[in-house]
Amino acid sequence: MKYKFTIKVWRYTLAAILSLITFQTHASDTLHVVTHNRLTVVTDPSQGNNRYKAWGVFPSKGEDIRSIKLKLRLGCPDSMRCADWDYKDHITIRRTGGKKGESQDLEIGRMLTPYGGAFGKDWTFDWEVDVTDFSLLLRDSVEIEYNHTGWEPNEDRGWTVTLDFEVVKGKPAWEPISIQKIYDGAYRYGDSANTIEKALKPTTFRADKNAAFARLRVVQTGHGMDKPDNCAEFCSKFREVYFDQKLIDRRDIWKKCGENPLYPQAGTWVYDRADWCPGDLMQPDLFDLPVKPGAQHTVDINMEDYTSSEPSADEYITAYIIQYKKPAAKNDVAITDIIRPSLKDAHRRQNPANAHPQIVVRNMGAAPVASMAISYGTKGYSKKKYTWTGNLQPAGYTVIALPGEIESSVGQNVFEVELQRPNGKKDKYSADNKMASTFRAAPRHEGTMVVYLMTNNQPEQNSYVLKDSEGNIVKERAAGTLKASTLYRDTVQLTQGKYEFLLEDTSGDGLEFWANPEGGRGKVRLLNRNGAMLQDFESDFGSSVRYAFEVGTPVAPVTDQTSFGLYPTRTTDTTTFDYYANLPHDVLVQIVTDPGDEVVLDQKYKQIKEGTFTYDLSHRPKGRFYLKVFVDGEEKFKKRIRLKE
Incomplete structure (x- = not known):
């Protein structure tokens, strides 16, 4: 049968994160190449980037590779706190073939760091991206660079970075022939005197005599805030991709951030952005292109026409053409x-x-x-x-x-x-x-449950539904039926079975968000018949929270759960801390300066289960502070306060 090929576009929108503990392949031969192992990285404010290079030994050129996944883990350094800002970090193949080998300079991963100001010392998070397209180069000794960009202070904050290449040996599905960089840079967007189209010129390549198709692999993020549209970070503009002068894809370079799995964060993590979110390892756009062996083909990337009165926006684009032989199997x-x-x-x-x-x-x-x-x-x-x-x-x-x-x-x-x-x-x-x-396993509870919902000042954005495993609605509060600043305590009687609770916010900023003070603060919990907390939900949740549980035996024991809240976190005078626990504890609340950790408030509460406390900071000068909460001597909560900013 003759092999036929049509243009295919695979937008890798899944944030596929695989940890060594929770994931098991059944491939017979898997190699882990760890180039950076809990390496502490900080900014270099004098340069705007700080390069961390390390070598890894990959399979030799004669060994078959089925797949390669790049796993990235961020954590807080032992001697510092997690860093603050959403910077753009680049993971690059620098050299292949040893220290005297060939220079490459190919970006294989792009990490957008989260707002880490409120993360605890033990915080970590794992991301993953498939980098099998670079298997031609990930051979023998390879120098990998992690380039941490940004300008924030570097004495007291940073990240630990682990880069783990999971290499599965085996017959490749598509045997690579060549890899060619066609775009790589920060392309100024909105400058009428020097349009982006002058830089994003059509690129030609010649198909290898053995090539069945070519894969266009593109990573693009927009950065900068110009006038009038806050481009490129906060404006939605479309991109077009042409192959041999024919349009094969058109889409907005835009990403919704309210469903980010890494939440809450200290900054504006819920704001939608130009194809990225804070705390995001980029997944590439993949376009499989039919080619004629020996023929010349053209790829062209175009951006929507846009002109700025004060151009400062950049589209960061890397794109590669990887040529492949025909697939090894028909059905696979x-x-x-x-x-x-x-x-x-x-x-x-x-x-x-x-x-x-x-x-x-x-x-x-x-x-x-x-x-x-x-x-x-x-x-x-x-x-x-x-x-x-x-x-x-x-x-x-x-x-x-x-x-x-x-x-x-x-x-x-x-x-x-x-x-x-x-x-x-x-x-x-x-x-x-x-x-x-x-x-x-999802927890098991008794059949009587209370949905505790305190609405904020914008209840029209919220709704909840409780469904069984077949999708039947047991209880709901539909959008438009809730009142502002109102406490709802809905008691439900559930039969044995499996259920899921879902609370949604149409604006994508949860029941609380520091940059939306007019919204106020709401709260949602699930309680048992005696008022003990079964599940507490973070109010700063973005677009939705869900909770699956089962009614049956044995019933999960009521655990020693605690709930913390602080609002507002941007204030000119007072802020209010609320606390709830199933059991009494000794609680210490401290407010400290940022930076410096000078203690400006030290308040102890003996054996409390619940309380709401207001603290007046009006006598303090403009600045930033942290409120820290210690329960029985252990730090359990930390949130930043912006005073008079």
Whole structure:
């Protein structure tokens, strides 16, 4: 059968984060190349960037590589606090072939750091991006650079960075031939005297005689705040991609941030941005292009026409053409992620989960996939069977929602998935057809529950729904039915079964957001019949919070939960701290200067369970402070206060 190819666009929008603890591949030969291991990185304010280079030893050129995933972990340094600002960091291949080898200068990853001012000392977060497209270069000795940009102070704040390349050996789905950089830079946007189109010129490449297709891999983020539109960071503009003078893709360079799995953060983390969010490892846009061996082809990237009165915006774009031979197999699928159930950082908003598992599948073969069999279930329980039907094009990803409940025992469990018979045929490479994820069982509660909702000043933005595992609504407060600054205590009687609670905010800034003082502060909790807290939800949640649970036995014991709140955090005089706990504790509240940690308030409360306390800072000069809360001597809460700013 003659191999046919059409243009395919795969926008990798999944924040697929795989940790070593919670993820297990079934590939027979996996190598971890760790180039940066809890390396402390800080800014260089004199330069605006600080480069950290290290070497890694990858498989030799003669060894087959099936896939390479770059796992990135950020944490707080032992001797410092986490850094404050959302800076753009670059992960780059600098040299290949050893210290006397070839210089490359290829960006393979771009990390947008979070607002870390409120993170505790033990905070970490994991991200991941597939970098198999660079497998031609990730061979033998390779120098990898982590370039931390920014200008904030570097004496008392920073990050720890771990870069772990997970290399799965095995026959590649597509054998790479060459890699070519076609765009790389900060392209000024909005300057009528020097338009971006003058820089983003069409680029030509010649197809190799053995090439079946070429993959265009693009990473783009917008930065800067000009007039009149706050471009490029806070303006939505479209981008067009042309191949051989034909438009193959047009989309807005824009990303919603209210569903960021890393929340809350200290700054404006909920604001939508130019294709990125604070605390975000960029996922590339992938365009698979048909080529004619030996022929010349053209790629062109264009931005929407835009002119600024004070141009200062930049579109940071890196783009590569990777040429590949034809796929090794006709029928070949791979499972690349389990979204729910999971313990991965990327999927915190979807978990814990007790129904409707979700997986990510990629077509690794030459033929479109119209069907596949899927076996799945929790280890120790009977497996379920599901036949998926659809149209998954070669190299494409799809998220598959699997029917039914997720069985579990109390505590930690393992969920297993296996893909079988793509298009009713034998899969030609079965090593990546299985995956397992560790997960914690959703908690079990008694049948009487209270939904405690204190609305803020903008209740029209909020709604909640409580559903069973079949999607039937048990209780809801629909959008438009809530009143401002009102306490709702809705008691529900639930039969044995599995449920999920979902609270949404249409504005994407939760029940509280420091930059929206007119919104005020609200609160949502789930309580048992005696008023003890079963689940406390962070008010600064962005677009939504969800909670899956089960009614049945054994009932989870009421734990020693605590709830903290501080509002407003931008003030000219007073701020109010509220505290709630299921059991009494000794509580110490301190307000300290930032920087410097000078204690300006030190207040002790003996054996309290609940309280609301207002502190007057009007006598203090303009500046920033931290409110810290210690429960029985252990720091449990920290939030920044902006005074008179």
